[in-house]
Amino acid sequence: MVKFIESELMQLRSEVYQMWTLVYNQMDQARLAVLGLDKDIAQQVIVRERRVDAYELKIDSDVEDFIALYTPVAVDLRFVLAMLKINNDLERIGDYADGIARFVRDSEGSVLDRSLVERLQLNEMFEGVLDMMRDLQQSLIDENPVKATSVMDKDDTLDRIKAASTGILVDYASSHTDAIALCMGLAGVFRKLERTGDHLTNIAEEIVFFIDAKVLKHTSADTGRQSSADGHVTGN
């Protein structure tokens, strides 16, 4: 019995890591595609999106099987629930990478204004997302809730860059009327990256839930309260 449980959980964990790596590469490739307006790279990202979807279906199915066959409790139950939710978040992040690639594929320009890219901090936005993904995967591997929680702070940087990008793009579009469509597309890229940060925050919460059985969702920032898995709300 124990062997079966351990083996199934290892398999599920391995699948999530593989999907994680795939989605990370998708986002990294989407970054290269945008910065170089490279339609070939964009096309590769779009094609590989099907693999992300396939992973999502496989992990969903494996989690369902595990719950049905092994009726997990305690840490095992928290683990499979966390994997199910992380799977969903990774799939959405994969969708955003795909959406960014589609913008590149469908854009009419062939090069981005370097100074605009720098003012927008587009590369920094991508790097922030990729940093969060790397750190969160490591926190899951190490089962380190402190590291997972610390990643959540980085989401603020993404929010700040995204908030600033709107004004910069409006200014640029008003003085470069031929680049209005491009600016709208870039605004979409920032929105997707900002949403990716939100999904990564969710993933951090799921990792903490799995390891510590603490529910960080909807935590009141001013009171610092958190909920435990048994539904009790505790003060810090």
Place this chain on the structure above:
Amino acid sequence: MEKIEARDVNFYYGNFHALKGISMDIPRNNVVAFIGPSGCGKSTFLRLFNRMNDLIPEARLEGSIMIDGQDIYGPDVQVDELRKNVGMVFQRPNPFPKSIFDNIAYGLRVNGIKDREYIRHRVEESLRGAALWDEVKDKLNASAYALSGGQQQRLCIARAMAVSPSVLLMDEPASALDPISTAKVEELICELRKEVTIVIVTHNMQQASRVSDKTAFFYMGEMVEYDDTKVIFTNPRKEATQNYITGRFG
């Protein structure tokens, strides 16, 4: 005051220290499950609640067990009276070699009740309470042995309930039953909790999580952890509990 209060209970079979310093409060009208590997002491502890261990040679109890505030091992306690108040259902159904009706009426008659109409009323009420009335109402004079295993176990529960106990002890009551009969017994437990406090020993983790309000995990004579069932099965405090309920106990 809690329904059952155990304080620093130690129990010995001769030199063997079977229960080690167990203290526990069981709230009124709760279902409390005892879980743990074979030989951990959970059945021994359960059987202390109606003094089923009294006749075991060289067995010795230290500490106290109170039910409704009364020390059940006190000098003025009548064991017969105690067992009327603390009913018990065993692993294997053990109906008497009598009719269905007489099985239920037995306890009432032993307790001196002679009013036939009252006995008939209590038999029906007990069988209804055990969700068995509709299945046996037309064959009350048939032998209890003619019933299926699941029906026999519900008959035993009805028999225990006929004398209106306030505590019901159940030692693996569904371990010999098929899944449908098990489900009926579990439904019955959920119904009976309105009337009585139930303590159940089970090896079935899912059963413990389904039917109980609180769960105690025992290991090698010690009570490792006792908490709300939801806590035990989602976030147990002790690693040994987690290892046991997740099947990693080695």
